[in-house]
Amino acid sequence: MDHELRKMGTGAPDALHLPRSAPIEAYGNGGFRFAEMSHRGSLLCLPDSIWAWPVNDPKDIDRYSLARVFEHANDIDTLLIGTGSEVWIAPAPLRNALRQVHVMLDTMQTGPAIRTYNVMMGERRRVAAALIAVP
Numbered sequence: 001m002d003h004e005l006r007k008m009g010t011g012a013p014d015a016l017h018l019p020r021s022a023p024i025e026a027y028g029n030g031g032f033r034f035a036e037m038s039h040r041g042s043l044l045c046l047p048d049s050i051w052a053w054p055v056n057d058p059k060d061i062d063r064y065s066l067a068r069v070f071e072h073a074n075d076i077d078t079l080l081i082g083t084g085s086e087v088w089i090a091p092a093p094l095r096n097a098l099r100q101v102h103v104m105l106d107t108m109q110t111g112p113a114i115r116t117y118n119v120m121m122g123e124r125r126r127v128a129a130a131l132i133a134v135p
Contacts, residue, residue: 016039016051016052017049017050017051017052018034018035018037018049018050019048019049020035020048020049020050021045021046021047021048021049021050021121022034022035022050023117023118023121023122024043024045024114024117024118024131027110027111027114027131027133027134028134028135029135030133030134030135031133032131032133034050035050039052040133041053041054041056041133042054042055042056042130042131042132042133043129043130043131043133044066044068044069044128044129044130044131045117045128045129045130045131046068046069046072046075046076046128047072047075047076047126047127047128048072048075051068053065053130053131055130055132056084056132056133057084057132058081058083058084058086058088058132061081061083061088061090061094061130062091062094063093063094063097065130066079066094066098066130069098069103069128069130070097070101072128073098073101073102073103075126076103076126076127076128077102077103077104077125077126077127078103078104078105078106078120078125078126078127078128079098079103079104079105079106079127079128079129079130080106080107080108080113080116080117080120080127080128080129080130081105081106081107081108081113081129081130081131082108082109082110082111082112082113082114082117082129082130082131082132083107083108083109083110083113083132084109084110084132084133084134085109085110085134085135086109087109088107089107090105090107103128110131110132110133110134111134113129113131114129114131117129117131
């Protein structure tokens with residue numbers, strides 16, 4: 001049975017979330033499958049929750065779009081950014097801001113980011129992933 005992310009609060013486009021982590025089971029067609037749910041659009045996966053993430057292009061990734069990561073930095077050792085089908089290098093100010101809160105950053109296309117996220121989750125590591133949906 002397919003469920004969608006639960007609406008929490010009102011108005012905010014990222015207010016949809018699952019209040020726990022889960023491996024990503026499938027991706028493509030503009031969305032993801034996880035925890036017997038499907039979601040169209042990008043995702044922000046934290047150690048304790050999965051959120052809808054209103055980013056569709058790597059150029060829109062910045063400290064503001066990753067605010068939840070910074071809020072939960074004490075619970076995260078590594079942030080994986082899945083950049084869709086593009087290769088993207090994070091700008092120095094973003095890398096430096098994450099380094100200041102002791103979060104290691106690794107960017108790669110979304111497919112490899114999902115595989116890495118699932119392995120790290122399985123190892124019970126403190127990992128987060130910001131995943132841009134791919135067509």
